Amino acid sequence: MSNDVVLEVKNLKTHFISSKGIAKAVDGVDFVLRKGETLGIVGESGCGKSMTSLSILRLIPSPPGKIVDGEVLLNGKNLVTMPNAELRKIRGNRISMIFQEPMTSLNPVIPVGEQIAEALRLHQGLSKKAAWAKSVEMIGLVGIPSPEKRAKQEPFQLSGGMRQRVMIAMALACTPEVLIADEPTTALDVTIQAQILEIMKDLQRKIGMGIIFITHDLGVVAEMCDQVAVMYAGQIVEHQNTAELFKNPLHPYTQGLIGSLPKLYEDQDELQIIEGTVPSPYDYPEGCRFAERCPFARSICSEKQPDLIQYDEESKVRCWKYTNEWQVSLTKELVTT
Amino acid sequence: MIFFILKRLMQIVPVILGVTLVVFLIMQMVPGDSAVILAGEGASKETVEELREDLGLNKPLHEQYFSYIGNIFQGDLGHSLKNNQPVLEEIMIRLPITMELAFFSILITVVLGLIAGIISAVKPYSFSDIGVMLVALLGISLPSFWLGLLLMYIFSIKLQWLPVAGWDSMAHIVLPAITLGAGGAAIVARMTRSSMLEVVGQDYIRTARAKGLKEHVIIYKHALRNALIPVITVVGLQFGGLLGGTVLVESVFAINGLGRMIVDSIRTRDIPMVQGGVLVASLVFVFVNLLVDTLYRVFNKRIDLN
Numbered sequence: 107m108s109n110d111v112v113l114e115v116k117n118l119k120t121h122f123i124s125s126k127g128i129a130k131a132v133d134g135v136d137f138v139l140r141k142g143e144t145l146g147i148v149g150e151s152g153c154g155k156s157m158t159s160l161s162i163l164r165l166i167p168s169p170p171g172k173i174v175d176g177e178v179l180l181n182g183k184n185l186v187t188m189p190n191a192e193l194r195k196i197r198g199n200r201i202s203m204i205f206q207e208p209m210t211s212l213n214p215v216i217p218v219g220e221q222i223a224e225a226l227r228l229h230q231g232l233s234k235k236a237a238w239a240k241s242v243e244m245i246g247l248v249g250i251p252s253p254e255k256r257a258k259q260e261p262f263q264l265s266g267g268m269r270q271r272v273m274i275a276m277a278l279a280c281t282p283e284v285l286i287a288d289e290p291t292t293a294l295d296v297t298i299q300a301q302i303l304e305i306m307k308d309l310q311r312k313i314g315m316g317i318i319f320i321t322h323d324l325g326v327v328a329e330m331c332d333q334v335a336v337m338y339a340g341q342i343v344e345h346q347n348t349a350e351l352f353k354n355p356l357h358p359y360t361q362g363l364i365g366s367l368p369k370l371y372e373d374q375d376e377l378q379i380i381e382g383t384v385p386s387p388y389d390y391p392e393g394c395r396f397a398e399r400c401p402f403a404r405s406i407c408s409e410k411q412p413d414l415i416q417y418d419e420e421s422k423v424r425c426w427k428y429t430n431e432w433q434v435s436l437t438k439e440l441v442t443t
Numbered sequence: 444m445i446f447f448i449l450k451r452l453m454q455i456v457p458v459i460l461g462v463t464l465v466v467f468l469i470m471q472m473v474p475g476d477s478a479v480i481l482a483g484e485g486a487s488k489e490t491v492e493e494l495r496e497d498l499g500l501n502k503p504l505h506e507q508y509f510s511y512i513g514n515i516f517q518g519d520l521g522h523s524l525k526n527n528q529p530v531l532e533e534i535m536i537r538l539p540i541t542m543e544l545a546f547f548s549i550l551i552t553v554v555l556g557l558i559a560g561i562i563s564a565v566k567p568y569s570f571s572d573i574g575v576m577l578v579a580l581l582g583i584s585l586p587s588f589w590l591g592l593l594l595m596y597i598f599s600i601k602l603q604w605l606p607v608a609g610w611d612s613m614a615h616i617v618l619p620a621i622t623l624g625a626g627g628a629a630i631v632a633r634m635t636r637s638s639m640l641e642v643v644g645q646d647y648i649r650t651a652r653a654k655g656l657k658e659h660v661i662i663y664k665h666a667l668r669n670a671l672i673p674v675i676t677v678v679g680l681q682f683g684g685l686l687g688g689t690v691l692v693e694s695v696f697a698i699n700g701l702g703r704m705i706v707d708s709i710r711t712r713d714i715p716m717v718q719g720g721v722l723v724a725s726l727v728f729v730f731v732n733l734l735v736d737t738l739y740r741v742f743n744k745r746i747d748l749n
């Protein structure tokens with residue numbers, strides 16, 4: 107795997123400002139994506155995965171959403187401050203997105219072939235005819251039979267799996283450097299899901315784009331991702347390569363997530379499920395956001411927020427357990443008792 | 444689709460029966476005797492009776508009705524009681540005028556309504572949105588005869604830009620068409636706005652944006668076509684109200700159309716003319732509805748055609 111960074115997200119903060127207060131949906135997210143690599147972002151629903159991905163292309167609903175801080179660097183150029191006209195040349199061209207909802211993400215009154223072709227005409231300056239031909243080719247490439255016929259159809263004539271394939275074809279038509287897939291298979295049944303994942307991997311080998319793969323399914327992560335970032339309450343709490351993450355999860359939250367997976371070959375007495383609820387994005391606790399649910403929490407955890415620290419060369423974790431302060435507070439507690 | 448159209452055409456028969464029956468009954472119930480009115484003031488009893496006999500008004504009601512229906516299906520709408528002209532001929536003189544008025548009114552309803560609705564929806568809660576919606580509210584609340592008189596006063600009498608009344612040139616069409624189309628335009632504007640605002644929040648608009656499309660392509664290509672689907676229905680419904688409105692507007696602007704013919708005929712108890720006029724107006728309404736429904740299906744193919 108080469109080491110060149112395509113996309114770098116630094117201290118990204120996206121907040122929703124309304125009369126109810128400020129919801130810190132994304133609250134200081136950092137990661138890098140390298141060429142040809144797949145980075146998984148996992149976490150429970152509501153932890154800010156979608157808002158992180160939408161913020162990259164500035165697609166968050168605004169108002170009430172707003173990127174209040176941070177940078178998104180595509181080959182070093184900051185997308186957050188870029189003029190709209192320039193950003194439009196990146197959307198769908200150098201960075202593409204696939205969304206969770208295949209049933210509603212395609213325009214119901216426009217033939218699917220045209221929905222792909224319009225991006226090709228826009229970004230690659232293809233003629234009407236050439237764009238259509240390429241569009242049909244893409245529809246074939248994602249494994250839809252008789253693509254000429256399908257291209258002329260409207261979304262309602264296609265199944266959910268086929269629509270998601272069309273979305274993939276649309277996203278990859280302009281051979282982007284980055285593909286953001288936000289739970290692309292969550293709404294599909296298991297066999298279709300496997301096919302879609304296979305197509306994505308196959309096209310990644312052909313095109314070589316980096317993928318940000320958002321999911322709440324650790325099984326899919328294991329299958330798809332090279333790196334994994336675990337999100338909790340608007341922040342990344344752990345970042346490791348996939349094999350390491352499953353072997354040696356660092357953050358108590360990740361340990362809980364992996365512990366809650368049913369294991370095939372082990373006799374399990376019970377599924378481990380993390381107790382408690384996610385704190386509200388309107389009112390995060392002062393200390394660690396996971397402290398309330400954490401079996402290891404000590405006094406320091408509810409006092410100060412931990413940073414995302416380098417655990418070893420490849421891994422990062424946001425937890426007091428792996429800091430010197432932890433040892434200090436441990437000895438203090440021993441002394442006082 | 445053809446099956447759908449044929450099915451809808453079959454519905455014309457019950458419409459004819461229903462409309463004629465209702466008009467027939469109403470005309471029987473309203474006070475005033477055609478024969479008396481026709482004979483004129485001071486006519487002798489014998490003259491009136493003779494007239495009644497000639498016109499077949501002394502036959503039992505059901506007989507009168509069935510002979511009328513029988514004639515309709517042979518294309519005969521009877522003769523005017525007033526001048527003995529064939530009703531169909533009288534209608535055919537006036538129908539094109541009313542259709543022309545209706546056409547330009549609906550044009551104003553659609554064009555003005557869409558433009559106003561889009562302006563509002565593109566920047567919701569902006570100055571232009573609030574302004575347009577205030578005017579639309581006014582357009583809905585103003586009675587059309589009042590608006591007609593107001594326009595006539597300003598543009599014909601004060602400014603003398605346009606003719607007061609009549610129906611000779613394009614200039615004559617302007618004020619009546621605006622008068623008749625304004626209320627509909629206001630409703631279409633409000634409908635377009637709310638429909639656009641709903642569509643703009645849909646997932647596929649986010650997809651269009653993620654593709655890098657320009658804002659105007661997103662609005663006109665991706666949003667408007669979806670937003671128009673409910674608007675078409677509203678326009679269709681407006682057409683019904685429009686036909687009713689011609690009665691008022693034709694009277695205000697002294698236009699010799701179908702609406703005014705019906706009103707005049709009611710006044711003189713010219714029953715065949717009233718029945719014929721209402722029947723033709725109803726048929727026009729049915730055909731326009733069929734046209735609208737067909738358009739709706741073309742726009743929105745997701746609807747099951749059966």
Ligand SMILES: Nc1ncnc2c1ncn2[C@@H]1O[C@H](COP(=O)(O)OP(=O)(O)O)[C@@H](O)[C@H]1O
Pocket residue numbers: 122129131149150151152153154155156157158167170387
């Ligand atoms: N339109 C909105 N207004 C206010 N808050 C929002 C809005 N959309 C999302 N949020 C907040 O952002 C948080 C993260 O949402 P999201 O990124 O969709 O989570 P997920 O990880 O399930 O994709 C939610 O918990 C919610 O509080």
Ligand SMILES: [Mg+2]
Pocket residue numbers: 152155156157288289
């Ligand atoms: Mg989500």
